[in-house]
Amino acid sequence: MKFYSVSMKQWVENLSNVASEFQIFAPILQNDFLDYELITPDNIEQIIYNTAKPTTPLKAFFFPVKENVVIDKKADKQRVIIGVPSCDLHAVNLLDKIFLDKDFLDIYYKKNRENTILIGTDCYKITDSCHCTSYGLNPYPEKNSDITLSIVEDIVILNVQTEKGEKFLEKIKDAEFKEGIAAEDKLKEKRDAVIQELDSKNKELPDAERTRKGIESSVDEVWKEYAEKCVSCGACAAICPTCHCFLLIDKENFEKVKNWDSCQYPAFERVAAGEDPLGKIYERLKNRYLCKFVHKPDMFGEIACTGCGRCIDACIGKIDKNEIILKICK
Amino acid sequence: MSEKNIYKPIKYKLDKVVEETSLIKTFFISAKEEFEFKTGQFVEVTIDGIGEAPYTPSSSPYVKDKMEITIMKAGYVTDKMHQLKGGETLGIRGPFGKGYPIEDFYGKEVLILGGGVGLAPLRCLILTLLGEEDKFKKINICFGAKTPADFIYKDWYDELRKHKNVELLRSVDKADGSWQETEGLVTVLLEKVDINYKEAVAVVCGPPIMMKFGTFRLLEMGVKEENIYLSMEKNMSCGLGKCGHCAMGDYFVCKDGPVFTYNEIKDYPDIWI
Ligand SMILES: Cc1cc2nc3c(=O)[nH]c(=O)nc-3n(C[C@H](O)[C@H](O)[C@H](O)COP(=O)(O)OP(=O)(O)OC[C@H]3O[C@@H](n4cnc5c(N)ncnc54)[C@H](O)[C@@H]3O)c2cc1C
Numbered sequence: 325m326k327f328y329s330v331s332m333k334q335w336v337e338n339l340s341n342v343a344s345e346f347q348i349f350a351p352i353l354q355n356d357f358l359d360y361e362l363i364t365p366d367n368i369e370q371i372i373y374n375t376a377k378p379t380t381p382l383k384a385f386f387f388p389v390k391e392n393v394v395i396d397k398k399a400d401k402q403r404v405i406i407g408v409p410s411c412d413l414h415a416v417n418l419l420d421k422i423f424l425d426k427d428f429l430d431i432y433y434k435k436n437r438e439n440t441i442l443i444g445t446d447c448y449k450i451t452d453s454c455h456c457t458s459y460g461l462n463p464y465p466e467k468n469s470d471i472t473l474s475i476v477e478d479i480v481i482l483n484v485q486t487e488k489g490e491k492f493l494e495k496i497k498d499a500e501f502k503e504g505i506a507a508e509d510k511l512k513e514k515r516d517a518v519i520q521e522l523d524s525k526n527k528e529l530p531d532a533e534r535t536r537k538g539i540e541s542s543v544d545e546v547w548k549e550y551a552e553k554c555v556s557c558g559a560c561a562a563i564c565p566t567c568h569c570f571l572l573i574d575k576e577n578f579e580k581v582k583n584w585d586s587c588q589y590p591a592f593e594r595v596a597a598g599e600d601p602l603g604k605i606y607e608r609l610k611n612r613y614l615c616k617f618v619h620k621p622d623m624f625g626e627i628a629c630t631g632c633g634r635c636i637d638a639c640i641g642k643i644d645k646n647e648i649i650l651k652i653c654k
Numbered sequence: 655m656s657e658k659n660i661y662k663p664i665k666y667k668l669d670k671v672v673e674e675t676s677l678i679k680t681f682f683i684s685a686k687e688e689f690e691f692k693t694g695q696f697v698e699v700t701i702d703g704i705g706e707a708p709y710t711p712s713s714s715p716y717v718k719d720k721m722e723i724t725i726m727k728a729g730y731v732t733d734k735m736h737q738l739k740g741g742e743t744l745g746i747r748g749p750f751g752k753g754y755p756i757e758d759f760y761g762k763e764v765l766i767l768g769g770g771v772g773l774a775p776l777r778c779l780i781l782t783l784l785g786e787e788d789k790f791k792k793i794n795i796c797f798g799a800k801t802p803a804d805f806i807y808k809d810w811y812d813e814l815r816k817h818k819n820v821e822l823l824r825s826v827d828k829a830d831g832s833w834q835e836t837e838g839l840v841t842v843l844l845e846k847v848d849i850n851y852k853e854a855v856a857v858v859c860g861p862p863i864m865m866k867f868g869t870f871r872l873l874e875m876g877v878k879e880e881n882i883y884l885s886m887e888k889n890m891s892c893g894l895g896k897c898g899h900c901a902m903g904d905y906f907v908c909k910d911g912p913v914f915t916y917n918e919i920k921d922y923p924d925i926w927i
């Protein structure tokens with residue numbers, strides 16, 4: 325776990341030098357939306373560091389919206405993703421357990437994952453919907469990064485976590501990259517302040533265990549009430565960093581395309597005889613919460629909500645997940 | 655890619671198609687690569703460029719160079735299956751899921767309750783049990799169909815009755831003039847079976863409504879919850895415990911099932927739908 329510190333100017337310059345050798349993605353602001361963009365020397369100055377989640381969840385890099393999973397994948401340039409928030413890094417635990425399951429290894433996911441270098445970053449700025457600390461996560465990278473990146477007083481602090489990270493750093497590091505961590509206490513101060521801000525903003529919110537109990541003992545009336553506003557668009561699942569459901573769609577030559585799917589869509593569980601355990605909107609809405617807080621923890625030892633709050637931002641019907649949870653946990 | 659691709663079907667030849675009833679056909683498939691599967695496991699069959707669906711082989715797992723699958727016309731993909739004539743190439747992935755734990759049935763009386771196209775997986779199970787017939791105290795089979803014409807595998811029943819360790823009872827919801835056996839729902843056969851229900855294991859497979867009432871009747875007769883084996887029919891896509899379509903409570907039915915004992919799943923709402 326080696327630390328390096330380098331000036332922002334030097335970091336940008338050295339990163340720019342390797343921009344064509346890798347596919348580098350980082351958050352850039354476009355029309356009010358922060359999202360990952362391919363980085364070139366032209367937009368490298370616009371990267372926004374150390375802020376809350378980009379619109380697209382990290383999963384999209386490993387589990388794309390559509391992917392042909394029968395034809396051989398051609399080798400891509402190695403990808404580097406800068407600016408991954410803690411919530412999305414945490415989601416990788418569950419995705420890995422599902423797609424890298426040793427009984428049935430998904431070689432497409434594995435390849436995408438292996439071909440990607442993750443640079444996790446601290447969130448110094450949060451948004452209204454952020455609530456990672458409610459579920460025991462911290463708003464700075466703790467796991468699944470190859471390198472972590474924090475900026476303190478225009479110094480970029482890099483912490484190398486894996487061999488893959490080390491190799492990447494070898495490519496960009498020069499004499500200006502000083503071993504060691506600059507302004508460690510300042511970094512801690514910043515982190516504590518963000519935690520404080522999240523905790524006080526979300527102080528009413530129950531933790532994972534209480535949320536689970538609330539869902540298990542909830543009455544259907546609550547779900548029916550909120551289902552009135554749900555249009556089954558599946559946006560909540562699309563932007564969720566842990567939602568992994570898909571449908572295999574057949575193409576000629578026995579090819580199959582793995583497409584994102586969602587339990588929020590009608591007929592997701594319908595069987596040919598016509599029976600449908602998730603036939604009604606409220607059943608589907610409730611199922612989403614059961615899956616995240618009850619079944620996934622039981623099955624994989626991982627809660628499937630990282631508190632990123634994207635589903636609250638994305639909902640067309642303005643269904644606020646935390647409002648429901650507060651109501652059922654009363 | 656050297657590692658196995660779990661999504662890629664292997665190609666097999668469809669040799670012939672036999673009509674069982676107006677809605678059900680059996681598909682005979684032959685293999686260059688041998689099929690290895692355990693009874694109760696299922697395969698995902700692809701029609702090129704059309705679609706894929708899960709089916710349980712209805713033939714014996716002892717036969718490895720051929721496989722039979724019996725399919726009811728129920729929707730888009732199965733309708734296309736029924737249009738095949740033989741000679742086409744099919745794609746197969748699998749086998750998937752856990753099968754019936756046959757070893758747990760050793761020394762016991764086994765009761766098999768089936769209806770409709772549910773007889774397909776049960777045929778595979780029965781052929782497996784008959785491979786080591788002496789290991790079971792008794793094999794009691796209760797089969798039901800809507801009418802005599804709706805029974806699949808018409809030539810099979812006389813053969814089954816030749817086995818000394820097998821007792822076969824059949825019923826139809828609506829009899830015709832020639833029907834010599836029971837008339838009524840398949841559950842009425844349970845009264846006629848000479849068996850100690852408290853110690854027996856029971857396997858149920860059929861339409862959801864039959865599974866439900868069959869299970870309840872077996873419980874009333876005294877079969878223990880952990881001795882009732884149900885094969886759950888769920889919507890499926892991947893068969894691999896990834897796509898989420900078959901989720902049922904804390905299980906992915908494709909990977910953790912499709913065979914469950916009643917006590918493993920009884921607490922989930924709506925297991926019968
Ligand atoms: C483990 C298992 C074993 C099965 N074994 C047999 C068998 O041996 N013989 C047989 O006739 N049928 C069997 N079925 C049911 C069979 O898979 C469905 O009838 C078939 O998937 C319906 O597809 P369809 O496109 O014709 O129907 P549609 O209603 O048009 O279905 C569209 C899609 O929904 C999904 N789907 C719909 N209904 C079902 C369903 N009942 N089960 C699973 N997925 C569904 C499929 O992905 C399908 O592509 C089995 C199902 C399961 C889960």
Ligand code: SF4
Pocket residue numbers: 375376377409410411412447449450451453454455456457462463464630631632633
């Ligand atoms: S939920 Fe937490 S980790 Fe995720 S973006 Fe917000 S502050 Fe960062």
Ligand code: FES
Pocket residue numbers: 889890891892893894895896897898899900901906907908909
């Ligand atoms: S069928 Fe995909 S998870 Fe079971």
